[in-house]
Amino acid sequence: MTEALSTLLKKPLRQKDADIHMLILSALFQAKFMQTPPHALVSENVEAARSLKKEWACKLVNAVLRRYLKENQVNALDSKTHFDCNHPPWLAALIRQDWPDDWESILMANNAHPPLTLRVNSQRVTRSEYLETLIEKNIEAVSTHHSPDGVIIKNPIPLESLPGFHEGHFSVQDEAAQLSRLVLNINKPGLILDACAAPGGKTTHLLEHLNEENSLLSVDCDQDRMKRLTKNLARLGMSCETLIADATQLNSSPEKNYGFILLDGPCSASGVIRRHPDIRFHRREADIVKLAEKQLALLERLWHLLADNGKLLYVTCSILRAENDNVIEGFLEENSDAETDTGSFLWGVKTKHGRQILPGVSNMDGFYFSLIKKRNKCHVQLAK
Ligand SMILES: C[S@@+](CC[C@H](N)C(=O)[O-])C[C@H]1O[C@@H](n2cnc3c(N)ncnc32)[C@H](O)[C@@H]1O
Incomplete structure (x- = not known):
């Protein structure tokens, strides 16, 4: 009920209004478990707020309960309510829209214990x-x-x-994240860039399998997370060049182009809800559009840093198409020298531009991979 309430409130109530918090919680309990008729539920609890001498709260109690009743009515049509699955309605609806055959198992996997x-x-x-x-x-x-x-x-x-x-x-590190190394498949000497690297899960994994012919630059804009990356490198007994910077501002120079770039940028983390259950209640629907814009901006900038015939691996721990295939689609429309390679792997679901692991499948987190290859400029000219 507490989680349901946090999705119904625009912002949490102040400490001194704990009485109103408890009042709404008990009203939600009545609505869900005691079949209190809707009109009685609203009017009695609004009156209760008034009797607490908090006139302002009457409007809030009224709005919250009416919203709950309205959403529950819609959800009841689906035999399974979103609150039963413990997801805010907008997120459950988005998952259902993106994965019409799998949405129920995804919601259940999000509520299960991760390994x-x-x-x-x-x-x-x-x-x-x-x-x-x-x-x-x-x-x-x-x-x-x-x-x-x-x-x-x-x-x-x-x-x-x-x-x-x-x-x-x-x-x-979850098994899905471990697959990034295999998809990027660094098989040539040269420079490697991990553009959103902290706290270093994938940087350290790549380093574990590199030899002296490769050198890796690890970049992240978050100073505290970079401190964790440095600590992880030290514990694992490895080193690489590190830089605290906004990857959308990195300068390119042809002689310093990278043969391999990993972009594991900011995302909704909708694929790892089983590990971070609070995510679903902290995220707002409007965040997804903003995240997709950031992801595209990062891709666009990093593309200039990639050498001809180089490979850029875009990964997210999201299961939402808006942050995955749709971002890549937008990117491909603007960059004629880019092509995706969906590979032939034995895991995940093939999507238009990559592969998607859904949460809980083979006991893995939800993860998206799109490997983008940069065609040689001469080939692009000839193709025009
Ligand atoms: C999903 S986490 C990266 C996890 C990391 N790759 C790992 O395996 O441990 C996303 C990271 O992107 C970083 N980030 C977000 N926007 C960035 C930007 N514009 N430039 C550089 N880093 C950015 C965040 O600070 C965060 O550490």
Whole structure:
């Protein structure tokens, strides 16, 4: 009920109005579990607000309860209410629109417990060595199915109790995120840019598999998150060049172009609700449009930094098309030298411009990948 209330209020009530907060909560309880008739529900609770000598709250109680009743009536038509699935109506509707065949299982997966998935630091230990160490300590674990670097701990325990934490033998990272390395597939010497890198989950994963012929620049605009990236690099025993900067302002120079760019930018995080349940109540519908604009601006800027025949991997932990295929579609319309490669992977759902993992499928987080290749300028000229 508390979560339902937070979606109904434009902003939280002040501490001194805790009585009104409790009044609305109890009214919602009456509406949901006691079948109080709607007219009685509204009028009695408005009167109760008045008797608390808070005339201003009468209007609020009236509006909140009427909105709840109206939305519940709409939802009742679907046999399953959005509140039952614990999602705000706008988000449930968007998920349903984007994934008409999967929306119910997505909402349920968002309410389930996520696994504790680790990524073994191949610079320090192999996955089979680490699994053996876990067995010796009586910690049940299995290998991840699609990522060659992952391990799932069957009964999660505090990280510090896992062997090798301080020695940098592993990082915590969902299997879906681990697949970024495989999709980007760095197979040539040269410069690599991780443009929205903090706290370094993917930077450190890429570094674990690079050799001296490659060098990686890790950029993020958030100073505090970059401090966490530096700490993670130190714990895992690796290093790279780092820069605190807005990636939409990075300068390009042909001699410093990157062969591989990873863009894991800001997003709604609608694919990782099972890990961060509050996300659904903090996000607003209007955020999605703003995020899509940011994502496109980042893509446009980074494209100038990519070498001919280079590859840019765009990833989000979102399941919303507005932040995924639609962003890529807008980008492709403006950049004739760009083409997407949807690859042939055994995981995820193929979309127009990439692949989408839906939350909970193969026990993974929701994640989107689009690999964009930059065609050589001569080829683009010839094609015109
Ligand atoms: C999804 S998180 C990145 C997670 C990271 N790639 C990892 O694997 O640990 C998105 C990041 O984008 C950064 N960011 C947002 N806008 C940015 C911008 N304009 N330039 C650089 N970084 C940006 C945020 O600070 C945040 O750290």
